[in-house]
Amino acid sequence: MTVSVAIISDTHGHLDPRIIEIIRECDYAIHAGDICGENVLAAMQPKSAMVIAVAGNNEPRCMIDFPLPSISELELPGGKICIEHGHEHGHHTPCHDSLRAQHPDARMIVYGHTHKMVQDKSALPWVVNPGAAGLTRNHGGPSCLVLTANDQAWDVQEIRFAD
Secondary structure (H helix, E strand, O other), rough: EEEEEEEEOOOOOOOOHHHHHHHHHHOOEEEEEOOOHHHHHHOOOOOOEEEEEEEOOHHHHOOOOOOOOOOOEEEEEEEEEEEEEEEHHOOOOOHHHHHHHHHOOOEEEEEEOOEEEEEEOOOOEEEEEEOOOOOOOOOOOOOOEEEOOOOOOEEEEEEEEOO
């Protein structure tokens, strides 16, 4: 069985409509924090209706009545994804070694915070950041990752739209 997962972060209250369409085509959706609006979560409608979201460093100010976990997990064919915002592993650039030490049994770790797309496959678990899926500091346009996973292989596709 092959599944697809849309991976986003750092929407800050606005989710780009083109990314909403990508999410609708995937089986699952992940948001790695700094959501800043229940409207963003409501717009995330993957095929399974399963959305995994974690709190970012801005959630205490902008989603007071909507508590979110700081860390979450998603079991998939071939392994587990661990999700956290990443700000507790280094303010400007979260340390990948620290993230790997925190989640040694994961196949992939998803974080946000920096608004910069990253795929670090130099060691296991992989450490990825989808960049910003909204308007704030999106470094050239809103972006996301799409993971295709089965028992034999995982593939991560980068998607970036022009501003």
